[in-house]
Amino acid sequence: MKPWVRHPVAALGVAALLVAGGCTQAVTGVATPEGSGAKATDTAGEERRTGFDECGLAEPGEVAKAIGVSAMHVTSRSAMTQSDGSRRAVCTYFPENVPGLLGLQIGTVADTDPERFFAPFAKNFRNIQTIPNLGDRAEAVAYKANGTSTHFIEVRTIAGDRGLHLFYTYADDRGAMPKADGAAAAVILVQALSRLPAKVTIPDGTPEGRCADIDLEPAAEAVGAKFTMARSVVSDSGGLSCYFSGGNGNLDVTLLTDPNRAEKMAVAPDKITHADIGDGARVIVTEANALDARVNVGDRVVAITASYASKVTAPRPADVELVRTVVEAIGKPN
Known part of the structure; x- marks a missing residue:
């Protein structure tokens, strides 16, 4: 268990809002035509221009509109091979154009399966809520950091061998990120899932x-x-x-x-x-x-x-x- 306080009621509320926000029909992901990926406010290497772009599943403007802020910016990217052998690429967004700041993340995992993809939830959380009609399987958790006003919401969904992981954080009394809205998360996830290529190949990339x-x-x-x-x-x-x-x-x-x-x-x-x-x-x-x-x-x-x-x-x-x-x-x- 992580040293955080769990809030099962909050997680249930997120799951309910995800359904209310648009997850009423099954969404499993389709191939994205070339050129339909979003342009992010960052550099883009040749590997990403010709391969999978982790920030192409949600444009900053779309994310901003969904969560109700004036602007969102791509503030970091990451890519790694996980200990279970699957590859993961993450795009991070924040209302200020300041690299390194974290508000919302969309992580894509390639060549995975339900057992490996949902293992972090099974290992670290008890308040897991199931979300119907999103991918082949979807789960949500919500929790709060001990002794702080910082909240975290995570949603995982899988379609075939491709997984999406949405991570959202906000504070009650400060910060640029608004209070989490499950309906907004639904909009972002449904759109991201629909843009997932049928086959995701995460490139190594090069420093730029x-x-x-x-x-x-x-x-x-x-x-x-x-x-x-x-x-x-x-x-x-x-x-x-x-x-x-x-x-x-x-x-x-x-x-x-x-x-x-x-x-x-x-x-x-x-x-x-x-x-x-x-x-x-x-x-x-x-x-x-x-x-x-x-x-x-x-x-x-x-x-x-x-x-x-x-x-x-x-x-x-x-x-x-x-x-x-x-x-x-x-x-x-x-």
Whole structure:
């Protein structure tokens, strides 16, 4: 079980709203004609232009209209091979054009089956609600983080060997994301499912823009995995989201250039662990076996997270070198 409070009634409400919002007829997904995918506000590599585009299932404008905000932006992408052998690609949206921020995610899983695809729900939740007439099978959960006003809603649906996973988060008292609306989720999911190609092939991708400037050798040494998949997002203000994965490891890099967001994420002087990186860095290893680093670089902030392929309990010289290499590559303006 995850350390979060469950709300079975909330999950039931989401399931009911999904039905009320349009899931009254079976939707199983159809092939999408070439060119019908949405244009996202990010870079698009040749692999994605000629293959499956994880952000092509829902246009930002469509998502914004569904949840009732003035605009939504693609703020990050990721792709990985999961431990069960299936491939997963994720598109993240947020009302502000700031790479790295999370409000709503649509994840696509290729070459899966019901047992593997729904296993995370079966393992981590008790308040699972079934949604009728959406794909071959669909389930929803809703929960709240302990001691906070942050809510989470997740919906999983599968059609054949293709799975869709919608993740939505909002807070009661703050934030740009509105309170979750099950009817809105239904609109988004039905549309995304209808746009799924009959056969989904998730490409490896290549790093783009300044993400390509990051030397991955120090990262691979620290994480203990060779990175074979990559995704990139660049904002109009030069912000970046760079994602790399391979084996059991991954590296997630965000460059915050938005003044308000960078100020909130900046490392306080008493939290700096490495004063010689940028203008001061905080580098730790979390209980979840992940590197967590934030670095002040002038009025910008570089945030780095990495999941290790093996057990690590404290920052090592290789981890510090990883952080230093990333900051030197992307921290300062071009």
